[in-house]
Structures are given as C-alpha cells and as structure tokens.
Amino acid sequence: MMTIQKMTAKEVTKMVLNNEELFILDVRNESDFNDWRIEGNSVEIINIPYFDLLDDFNPALESIPDGKSVLVVCAKEGSSIFVAEQIAEAGRSHVSYLEGGMKSWSEYLEPVKVADLSGGGELYQFVRIGKGCLSYMVLSNGEAAIIDTSRMIDQYEQFMQEKGAKLLHTIDTHLHADHISGGRALAQKYGATYYLPPKDATEVTFDYEKLEEGKDIYVGNETIKVQPIYSPGHTIGSTSFIIDSKYLLTGDILFVESIGRPDLAGLAEDWVGDLRETLYSRYRDLAEELIVLPAHFGKVTELGERGLVSGRLGALYKENPGLNIQDEGEFRKTVTENLPPQPNSYQEIRQTNMGKITPNEEEQREMEIGPNRCAVHDK
Amino acid sequence: MTNLLVNRTLECEGLACPLPVVRTKKTVEEMQTGEVLEVRATDKGSVADLQSWAKRTGHQYIGLKEDNGVFRHYIRKSDPTEIKEERKFPHLIAHEEIQKKLSAGEKMNIVDVREPAEYAFGRIPGAVSIPLGELEGRMRELDPEQEYYLICRSGNRSDIACQTLAENDFKYVKNAVQGMTEWTGEVEKD
Structure with missing residues (x-):
C-alpha cells in the first residue's frame, strides 16, 4: 500500500513563504472553503468536499495534475486523511495531508526577525499566516515584551525559552475584536504587567496597567524604549508605539495596503473623525523614515521577504489607498459603507477580551475560525 | 428533550469527520424512501457537512436540535430518480x-x-x-x-x-x- 505523508502548518508556511509550488485539494464543505482557505503566491487550490467523493472518487483523481504532489486539507484532519489514503491507493505518489487541518493552520505563528535593535536587542514579528494577525516581541538583555499577543501563548513561551528571555510586559494596542488576546493570560503566568489603553478598558473585569502617552515602557535595562502614541480611530483607545525611534507599531489603525475599520465596536460614525485625524494628521507629523509594523495583513501579497509585513511610512503615504482620500466626505463613505463582513463572533471575542465571558479552549478556537477582516479593504 | 419518532437512529457521538457523514450515507442506503433517520453527533463540523451532503444528494434535511453538545440531525430519505407521482384526488385547496x-x-x-x-x-x-x-x-x-x-x-x-x-x-x-x-x-x- 502507498503511504501518505503528514505536513505540519509550519512546513506549509515555509513553502508559502519560499514561494514553492504547492497544489492543495481542500475537502471541506463549500461555504467554509469560500469563507477562508490557504493562500499563497505559488499556491494552486481547488475544493471538492469529501462527501462528494463517497460514491465516486474519480473527480478527485482527475483534478490533480499528473505527476504533481498534492496536499489534502480539511477542517481538523480526519477527512483529509480519508481522502489522501484513497488518492494514494489509486497509485498516486507524493500525497500528504495537513496535520491538524485548518485548525492548526489558523493557530500557527511564524516568528520573523524584523531587525537588531540599537541597544543590542531584537525585534520579532509573529506572523499568524492563517488568520492574518501580527504580534511582536521585543527582546533585550534577557527580557521580553510582547505586543498584541495571540491566544496561543505556548508558542511565545517556547520562543522566549529558546532566547533565554524573561517576560516583563504584555501590551495590547487596543481591545481586539477579531482574535482573543493572550496578553492577560501570559502576563499572569509570568508575573508580567499587562497593559491596555484605558479608553478601551472601561468595561474590563480585571486589573491592568494603563497605557498612556508619555509613559514609556522599557525592556532590558532601559535600553529599548517603547513609546506609546494615542491614535484613536479603530477603537477609541487605540495606541501606537515607536520602538527604538525606528519602528512604528500601528495596531489596527494603519496596515500596509489598507486602513483600519471604525465599526467593530458599534461606533463607526463617531470614530470616523478620530480615524482621519490619526491617519491624516497625527501620523503625518511622524518621521517618514519610520517602518510601519501593523497588527494585521489582509492579503498574502502584503507578505514581504521571509514573510515580514512592513512598509516605510513615507511610502505608505504614497501608495496606500486609505491614506490618499483627500475629500473628507469620501473618506467617511469609504470607512463606513460597503465594509467587508464583520469577523466571526466579534462580539463574543470582545466580551472575552474584557473578561466578561470565559469560553473554554475549544469554544475560543471556534470563535476565531475564519479570516480577520479588520481592514477596510478586506473582502 | 423529547424524542422524536423516527425510523432509525444512528449514534455518531465522539466520532470525528468524515465518519458521521460516511455512516449516515451507508445507513440511508439501507433505508426505505420516505423513512426518517436521526443522526446523533458531537462533532460540530457535522452540522454544515450533513446539511451540505443532504442538499447535494437530494435527501430532505428536516432539521437540527442541539442538546448538551449533542447535535441531532433529522434526515428523510428521498429517491432522486423517483418520478413525480401523478396526483389523483380532485378536490384541492390553495x-x-x-x-x-x-x-x-x-x-x-x-x-x-x-x-x-x-x-x-x-x-x-x-x-x-x-x-x-x-x-x-x-x-x-x-x-x-x-x-x-x-x-x-x-x-x-x-x-x-x-x-x-x-x-x-x-x-x-x-x-x-x-x-x-x-x-x-x-x-x-x-
């Protein structure tokens, strides 16, 4: 009997980032597939639900180009093994399945080094490729701070262990609506400080440290300065950071190819003015040389070398459509009308991040399934 | 929850994809046209998949009940090849x-x-x-x-x-x- 191989989300991520040719047969149902799927510049993907293959397996075989290797993907992995085995039994070679299915794909974080910092530290971007979320770790002198921590805290723990770093701070740029923050849990576990913008935290049920302009945060013997800048618009509390006078962490306010949406906390009309003020005035006053590091990406085309998502602020002012809407009325229209669908379970996710509800791990996972859609232009 | 009267019940609790759909298909094949099957499953994925499967195969997906993490699907077997029966009774009401x-x-x-x-x-x-x-x-x-x-x-x-x-x-x-x-x-x- 022919054997099938298993591929991990990490391995698939490497292939996507290296632009290696990858043919994927996604056997989930049509609506899940249409909602979100593995994407990549060199990825070719087709969808045949596994239950369409119960009577007649030929459509699957016919769909795979001759001699090509194939990766079968489903929600959790069971159906992809079932289908992959049949493809292998029909005599095809190089058949693999995605271990843990789209569940693992949604949860995997790829650490990408942004740069060495001037005080001897390092800055890493954690790319959650399956969901488009980006988080950051500042490392200096055996200490660490994490910004916009995702729910899968074990992956940061492992990374800090490898780096021999001790966690000092977890910081959220705003109260997230598209994913569950791991900032509080991770801070609790290591006795670190959890920071939130106070204006986003009026309803939270736990203690936190207030993020405030002028109150800098230090990592590693005061070498790396994390400077908060109040920048409302996506939420009323949204705060950006300048790290090492060089990197601008914009949270969900400014992305590489789009801008943040103001509607996820139900106050689109009220926050449009703030969003415009932040993007067209407050950020304008910052140095054009700053490297923008956002909390999300919308399309795989935004992934640069090694997967890094970044852009020079000056370049974004030239190329990002969201920064080039001169007419205020037009801007208002763009960020309040024809927005993409709201992220899956975004209300419950906000409640969870406020500590008002405590879903179990499986429920949290379900709440986060699907794309994030935090940008105005995500479709 | 009250049990609905059905012709057969298929227990798929604890089973993961693809088994609930695979077993449903096999069971429906053994049943008579018009009979109703109840499928009990705990896999959340079974919801969208069974509905989608029924739609594609032409079987009637009657409805779903959820109770303590158990999904109960009700499916009525239809025969897609069956010719529409000629109606004979003349007195109708719109x-x-x-x-x-x-x-x-x-x-x-x-x-x-x-x-x-x-x-x-x-x-x-x-x-x-x-x-x-x-x-x-x-x-x-x-x-x-x-x-x-x-x-x-x-x-x-x-x-x-x-x-x-x-x-x-x-x-x-x-x-x-x-x-x-x-x-x-x-x-x-x-």
Whole structure:
C-alpha cells in the first residue's frame, strides 16, 4: 500500500513563504472553503468536499495534475486523511495531508526577525499566516515584551525559552475584536504587567496597567524604549508605539495596503473623525523614515521577504489607498459603507477580551475560525 | 428533550469527520424512501457537512436540535430518480384560501400527514399530526361528516391520504396541494 505523508502548518508556511509550488485539494464543505482557505503566491487550490467523493472518487483523481504532489486539507484532519489514503491507493505518489487541518493552520505563528535593535536587542514579528494577525516581541538583555499577543501563548513561551528571555510586559494596542488576546493570560503566568489603553478598558473585569502617552515602557535595562502614541480611530483607545525611534507599531489603525475599520465596536460614525485625524494628521507629523509594523495583513501579497509585513511610512503615504482620500466626505463613505463582513463572533471575542465571558479552549478556537477582516479593504 | 419518532437512529457521538457523514450515507442506503433517520453527533463540523451532503444528494434535511453538545440531525430519505407521482384526488385547496380562513379566525381541521420529525420542525398553527402510515389505524379519531384539509411537504402524501379518507366515506376532504414547501404563513414548532 502507498503511504501518505503528514505536513505540519509550519512546513506549509515555509513553502508559502519560499514561494514553492504547492497544489492543495481542500475537502471541506463549500461555504467554509469560500469563507477562508490557504493562500499563497505559488499556491494552486481547488475544493471538492469529501462527501462528494463517497460514491465516486474519480473527480478527485482527475483534478490533480499528473505527476504533481498534492496536499489534502480539511477542517481538523480526519477527512483529509480519508481522502489522501484513497488518492494514494489509486497509485498516486507524493500525497500528504495537513496535520491538524485548518485548525492548526489558523493557530500557527511564524516568528520573523524584523531587525537588531540599537541597544543590542531584537525585534520579532509573529506572523499568524492563517488568520492574518501580527504580534511582536521585543527582546533585550534577557527580557521580553510582547505586543498584541495571540491566544496561543505556548508558542511565545517556547520562543522566549529558546532566547533565554524573561517576560516583563504584555501590551495590547487596543481591545481586539477579531482574535482573543493572550496578553492577560501570559502576563499572569509570568508575573508580567499587562497593559491596555484605558479608553478601551472601561468595561474590563480585571486589573491592568494603563497605557498612556508619555509613559514609556522599557525592556532590558532601559535600553529599548517603547513609546506609546494615542491614535484613536479603530477603537477609541487605540495606541501606537515607536520602538527604538525606528519602528512604528500601528495596531489596527494603519496596515500596509489598507486602513483600519471604525465599526467593530458599534461606533463607526463617531470614530470616523478620530480615524482621519490619526491617519491624516497625527501620523503625518511622524518621521517618514519610520517602518510601519501593523497588527494585521489582509492579503498574502502584503507578505514581504521571509514573510515580514512592513512598509516605510513615507511610502505608505504614497501608495496606500486609505491614506490618499483627500475629500473628507469620501473618506467617511469609504470607512463606513460597503465594509467587508464583520469577523466571526466579534462580539463574543470582545466580551472575552474584557473578561466578561470565559469560553473554554475549544469554544475560543471556534470563535476565531475564519479570516480577520479588520481592514477596510478586506473582502 | 423529547424524542422524536423516527425510523432509525444512528449514534455518531465522539466520532470525528468524515465518519458521521460516511455512516449516515451507508445507513440511508439501507433505508426505505420516505423513512426518517436521526443522526446523533458531537462533532460540530457535522452540522454544515450533513446539511451540505443532504442538499447535494437530494435527501430532505428536516432539521437540527442541539442538546448538551449533542447535535441531532433529522434526515428523510428521498429517491432522486423517483418520478413525480401523478396526483389523483380532485378536490384541492390553495394556500391563499387557508390563509384567509385562518386570518378570519375560522376553525379549520388541518391534518398534517408528514413524519413526526417533519411536523416537529414546522407546521401550520393548529394542524394535527397523523403520519400517512398511521392514517388507516387512526381514522376513528376523525369524523367523516367534518371538513378536513390534508397537507404534507409537496402534495403527494396528502393526495394519497385524501384518497384513503374518501374511500372511507369522508365527504369533505381537500388536498392542500402546495404543501409545506410553499407555505409562507405562520408556522408553529415544538
């Protein structure tokens, strides 16, 4: 009997980032597939639900180009093994399945080094490729701070262990609506400080440290300065950071190819003015040389070398459509009308991040399934 | 939760994809056309997958109940190759007229001859359930001198039911031939 191989989300991520040719047969149902799927510049993907293959397996075989290797993907992995085995039994070679299915794909974080910092530290971007979320770790002198921590805290723990770093701070740029923050849990576990913008935290049920302009945060013997800048618009509390006078962490306010949406906390009309003020005035006053590091990406085309998502602020002012809407009325229209669908379970996710509800791990996972859609232009 | 009367129950608790759909398919193949299967599953993925599978294969997905993490799917076997039966019973009633009578507060005897699970997931308010298979045995519950409106999903089962009643000297029987698929008025559920 022919054997099938298993591929991990990490391995698939490497292939996507290296632009290696990858043919994927996604056997989930049509609506899940249409909602979100593995994407990549060199990825070719087709969808045949596994239950369409119960009577007649030929459509699957016919769909795979001759001699090509194939990766079968489903929600959790069971159906992809079932289908992959049949493809292998029909005599095809190089058949693999995605271990843990789209569940693992949604949860995997790829650490990408942004740069060495001037005080001897390092800055890493954690790319959650399956969901488009980006988080950051500042490392200096055996200490660490994490910004916009995702729910899968074990992956940061492992990374800090490898780096021999001790966690000092977890910081959220705003109260997230598209994913569950791991900032509080991770801070609790290591006795670190959890920071939130106070204006986003009026309803939270736990203690936190207030993020405030002028109150800098230090990592590693005061070498790396994390400077908060109040920048409302996506939420009323949204705060950006300048790290090492060089990197601008914009949270969900400014992305590489789009801008943040103001509607996820139900106050689109009220926050449009703030969003415009932040993007067209407050950020304008910052140095054009700053490297923008956002909390999300919308399309795989935004992934640069090694997967890094970044852009020079000056370049974004030239190329990002969201920064080039001169007419205020037009801007208002763009960020309040024809927005993409709201992220899956975004209300419950906000409640969870406020500590008002405590879903179990499986429920949290379900709440986060699907794309994030935090940008105005995500479709 | 009350159990709905079904022809077969398939226990898929604890099973992950693809097994709930694979076993459902196998079980439905062994059943007779028109019979109802209850599938119990704990895999959340079974919800979208079974509905999608039923739609693609032409079987009737009647409804879903969730109880303590167990999903109960109700599926009625249909035969996609079956030729639409010719309806023989001549006395019909249009939904519009039923709607009018209901709005006027008129007392109506509506008999729903679908399977109990189909009835549970949505019927005309006040309709009484007598599945077609039980009609002969339960005919005594009805009065041959009264007027009855019979309804099913698409007008076929109610056609047979009307004929049966007429053969047993019921004088005022009408087939609500558009069936529940075309009913846009109020529905009552369990």
